[in-house]
Amino acid sequence: MRLTVLGAGAWGTALAKxxxxxxxxxxxxxxxxxxxxxxxxxxxxxxxxxxxxLPRDFRCEANPxxxxxxxELVVVATPSRHLxxxxxxxxxxxGVVVTVTKGIEADTGLTMTxxxxxxxxxxxxxxxxxxxxxxxxxxxxxxAIVAASHHAETAAQVQxxxxxxxxxxxxxxxxxxxxxxxxxxxxxxxxxxxxDGLGFGDNSKAALITRGIAExxxxxxxxxxxxxxxxxxxxVGDLIVTCFSKLSRNRGFGERLGRGEKAADIQRGMxxxxxxxxxxxxxxxxxxxxxxxxPIIDEVHAMLYDGKDARQAxxxxxxxxxxxxx
Amino acid sequence: MRLTVLGAGAWGTALAKxxxxxxxxxxxxxxxxxxxxxxxxxxxxxxxxxxxxLPRDFRCEANPxxxxxxxELVVVATPSRHLxxxxxxxxxxxGVVVTVTKGIEADTGLTMTxxxxxxxxxxxxxxxxxxxxxxxxxxxxxxAIVAASHHAETAAQVQxxxxxxxxxxxxxxxxxxxxxxxxxxxxxxxxxxxxDGLGFGDNSKAALITRGIAExxxxxxxxxxxxxxxxxxxxVGDLIVTCFSKLSRNRGFGERLGRGEKAADIQRGMxxxxxxxxxxxxxxxxxxxxxxxxPIIDEVHAMLYDGKDARQAxxxxxxxxxxxxx
Numbered sequence: 317m318r319l320t321v322l323g324a325g326a327w328g329t330a331l332a333k334x335x336x337x338x339x340x341x342x343x344x345x346x347x348x349x350x351x352x353x354x355x356x357x358x359x360x361x362x363x364x365x366x367x368x369x370l371p372r373d374f375r376c377e378a379n380p381x382x383x384x385x386x387x388e389l390v391v392v393a394t395p396s397r398h399l400x401x402x403x404x405x406x407x408x409x410x411g412v413v414v415t416v417t418k419g420i421e422a423d424t425g426l427t428m429t430x431x432x433x434x435x436x437x438x439x440x441x442x443x444x445x446x447x448x449x450x451x452x453x454x455x456x457x458x459x460a461i462v463a464a465s466h467h468a469e470t471a472a473q474v475q476x477x478x479x480x481x482x483x484x485x486x487x488x489x490x491x492x493x494x495x496x497x498x499x500x501x502x503x504x505x506x507x508x509x510x511x512d513g514l515g516f517g518d519n520s521k522a523a524l525i526t527r528g529i530a531e532x533x534x535x536x537x538x539x540x541x542x543x544x545x546x547x548x549x550x551x552v553g554d555l556i557v558t559c560f561s562k563l564s565r566n567r568g569f570g571e572r573l574g575r576g577e578k579a580a581d582i583q584r585g586m587x588x589x590x591x592x593x594x595x596x597x598x599x600x601x602x603x604x605x606x607x608x609x610x611p612i613i614d615e616v617h618a619m620l621y622d623g624k625d626a627r628q629a630x631x632x633x634x635x636x637x638x639x640x641x642x
Numbered sequence: 643m644r645l646t647v648l649g650a651g652a653w654g655t656a657l658a659k660x661x662x663x664x665x666x667x668x669x670x671x672x673x674x675x676x677x678x679x680x681x682x683x684x685x686x687x688x689x690x691x692x693x694x695x696l697p698r699d700f701r702c703e704a705n706p707x708x709x710x711x712x713x714e715l716v717v718v719a720t721p722s723r724h725l726x727x728x729x730x731x732x733x734x735x736x737g738v739v740v741t742v743t744k745g746i747e748a749d750t751g752l753t754m755t756x757x758x759x760x761x762x763x764x765x766x767x768x769x770x771x772x773x774x775x776x777x778x779x780x781x782x783x784x785x786a787i788v789a790a791s792h793h794a795e796t797a798a799q800v801q802x803x804x805x806x807x808x809x810x811x812x813x814x815x816x817x818x819x820x821x822x823x824x825x826x827x828x829x830x831x832x833x834x835x836x837x838d839g840l841g842f843g844d845n846s847k848a849a850l851i852t853r854g855i856a857e858x859x860x861x862x863x864x865x866x867x868x869x870x871x872x873x874x875x876x877x878v879g880d881l882i883v884t885c886f887s888k889l890s891r892n893r894g895f896g897e898r899l900g901r902g903e904k905a906a907d908i909q910r911g912m913x914x915x916x917x918x919x920x921x922x923x924x925x926x927x928x929x930x931x932x933x934x935x936x937p938i939i940d941e942v943h944a945m946l947y948d949g950k951d952a953r954q955a956x957x958x959x960x961x962x963x964x965x966x967x968x
Contacts, residue, residue: 447848458960459845484849484960518887519785522773523810526879533873547859547873553852560886561844634784634810 317477319343320383321391322402324351325588326450327416328393329365333454334483335391336371343375345383347398352376363587368454380405389477390439392417392428395589396499399431406436413439414463414474418498419591420598425605427495440470443491444478445498446549447557449564453483460484462550464494486549493545496536501555502592503599504528506570506616507633508559510626513574524612524633525559531610535599538606566592570616579620596620643803645669646709647717648728650677651914652776653742654719655691659780660809661717662697669701671709673724678702689913694780706731715803716765718743718754721915722825725757732762739765740789740800744824745917746924751931753821766796769817770804771824772875773883775890779809786810788876790820812875819871822862827881828918829925830854832896832942833959834885836952839900850938850959851885857936861925864932892918896942905946922946 317340321332324346336342346352348363355361359372377383384390384405389412394402396419406413413436415428424430429441446461453459463474463485471487479485488494504525511521532555533546545551558564569590572582583593596617603610615633618624643666647658650672662668672678674689681687685698703709710716710731715738720728722745732739739762741754750756755767772787779785789800789811797813805811814820830851837847858881859872871877884890895916898908909919922943929936941959944950 447845447852449843449845452843452845455843457843457845458849459843460849517775517778517781517783517785518883518889519773519775519778519783522879522883522886523784523786523875525882526773526873526875529873529878547852547855549849549852552855552878553848556851556882557844557848560848563844 317389318387319389319391320345320387321393322380322383323393324348324355324361324364325393325395326364328391329361329370330368330450330454331391331393331416332374333368333370334478334480336374338477338480341375343377343383343387345377345380347394347402349378352378365450365454368451384409387411389414392432395419396421396428396591397594399428400435403432403435406432406439408438409436410438411440412442412470412473414442414444416444418445418502419595420496420499420602422594422598423601425598425602427492427499429491429495440467441465441491442470442474443495443498444474444485445494445554447553449557449561451563456482458482460486460549460553462486462488462494462548464488464491464550466491488545488550490542490545492539493536493541494550496539496541497532497546497551498554499591499595500532500535500599500613501551501558502566502590503596503613503616504532504555505558505564505566506573506590506592506596506620507612509567509570510574510619510630512567513571514627514630516630521559525555528612529555531612535603535606535608535610538608539602565590569593573619574626576626578623592616593620643715644713645715645717646671646713647719648706648709649719650674650681650687650690651719651721652690654717655687655696656694656776656780657717657719657742658700659694659696660804660806662700664803664806667701669703669709669713671703671706673720673728675704678704691776691780694777710735713737715740718758721745722747722754722917723920725754726761729758729761732758732765734764735762736764737766738768738796738799740768740770742770744771744828745921746822746825746928748920748924749927751924751928753818753825755817755821766793767791767817768796768800769821769824770800770811771820771880773879775883775887777889782808784808786812786875786879788812788814788820788874790814790817790876792817814871814876816868816871818865819862819867820876822865822867823858823872823877824880825917825921826858826861826925826939827877827884828892828916829922829939829942830858830881831884831890831892832899832916832918832922832946833938835893835896836900836945836956838893839897840953840956842956847885851881854938855881857938861929861932861934861936864934865928891916895919899945900952902952904949918942919946
């Protein structure tokens with residue numbers, strides 16, 4: 317199968333490697349020309365996926381239209397805020413588009429396949445999401461993931477393409493649930509990181525994560541997702557790994573917030589994108605529009621965008637949560 | 643209120659301290675006479691809850707019948723395998739009995755309140771369960787927990803007694819669900835520890851835990867529990883903390899199994915009880931009786947009781963799980 321991966325961040329690069337190892341010729345496009353140069357020259361992407369040897373025969377292509385021309389399947393792995401612009405190149409594309417980007421578009425409230433329905437109207441759309449730290453996947457550490465599409469055949473096609481002994485792919489037709497789980501867990505992981513940064517214990521963090529799953533499910537169901545999806549790999553599975561791993565950017569961002577750093581300062585120093593930051597804003601908009609109560613997401617938003625003190629935010633959260641239940 | 647705590651392990655001692663701080667005179671009974679002596683002499687229980695200063699006016703009582711005589715409420719915090727014998731002293735007790743022991747009785751398949759229905763037939767029964775590492779609670783680190791009883795009034799009474807700003811108590815009438823969540827999570831935590839011991843990554847562990855929640859829910863529902871309970875504090879909340887905390891005995895036991903130590907050797911060196919070890923046996927019996935598929939629990943049982951190699955067990959689990967889903 318002729319494949320292209322759009323975006324050479326950690327996850328795009330790791331998936332390009334996995335697909336290439338499956339025997340498919342892979343074209344890789346990146347916004348950063350120096351990144352493609354380095355891969356061509358050294359077989360490494362040290363900016364985004366350090367320490368991993370890549371196949372030497374990736375076709376690196378700096379022009380997105382050329383990168384997707386004549387392809388059967390395109391994987392979209394850009395940051396969420398660039399997805400609409402980058403996928404303009406897919407306007408006439410008629411193959412399968414798989415998004416692995418986790419986010420909700422600001423102002424429109426659209427998931428990534430929601431954006432793709434507009435930018436790639438002729439494509440068959442799917443999303444791939446689950447507990448999958450890029451560096452671990454690149455190293456071949458076993459994991460499992462969900463391929464979701466409104467169309468069972470598309471989900472099955474994506475499953476067959478990505479499935480490996482150490483990379484088990486399950487199927488779902490709850491595309492909205494799978495995408496929202498992946499997007500919203502980054503916001504909850506920011507809050508879990510704040511817990512870490514404030515030196516709160518494992519008990520507090522577990523209680524927060526538990527309430528976080530309920531919040532993700534509530535907002536997801538209001539958007540038309542199935543409640544059970546949030547109990548699966550793309551919901552609680554991805555949430556757990558993001559909230560506990562030292563490799564998680566969103567948790568790490570939250571930890572620094574909890575230690576008293578300012579959001580703007582943290583962001584300036586990061587090469588990678590912490591998707592929870594823009595997603596907190598779009599999730600708050602979405603929850604407000606749908607009338608869903610999202611106390612954790614609201615406090616994360618207040619810390620990120622209103623400069624609210626982290627300790628105060630967690631304290632307000634505990635006080636507010638106590639009213640929410642018996 | 644006149645209160646007694648039966649069992650001066652880490653959790654019994656931490657709860658006795660919390661209740662005493664709430665202004666109630668507390669009597670503490672322990673099987674280990676030297677433990678009571680130490681608390682009387684030094685105000686510490688260094689064997690089970692090291693480094694925590696206890697109130698100097700606990701009444702320590704070595705005779706269980708005297709310990710519970712004339713009490714309004716008794717907290718049972720013994721290891722699960724001793725609960726039946728210890729609570730023989732409650733045969734004529736007519737107050738409230740709260741179990742904080744997490745386990746399933748071998749051969750009978752009874753939860754702890756199931757055993758108490760037989761040993762304390764005149765009592766009002768409740769269980770208290772959630773993500774609560776004893777050492778963190780003793781240090782006043784914030785957490786949340788669930789008070790469950792078939793009777794809403796009993797649950798509310800227990801809630802009022804234990805509730806503190808940093809120890810939030812929620813209520814449930816799904817006693818079976820709350821108790822089984824607490825018991826079964828210890829078995830899943832053993833498996834998560836094996837993952838750690840084998841050096842598997844965060845992705846694998848998150849996938850395992852996600853499948854573990856589904857397994858707990860399946861077995862719980864077959865026993866009459868409500869599915870939603872396993873998504874709450876006493877289910878996934880407690881599971882998360884037990885699978886990730888360095889303070890968790892069950893996770894630690896699994897980690898040593900994963901590194902190749904024998905179960906019998908690990909057990910010999912432990913002062914505290916890893917409840918997941920006996921619970922793995924009772925859970926397998928229960929699942930077999932009810933015809934419920936429990937692949938993770940089965941593999942934990944095989945490692946503990948049939949000397950199965952940890953790496954092989956995890957490999958078989960991955961192979962078996964792949965058949966269980968699409």
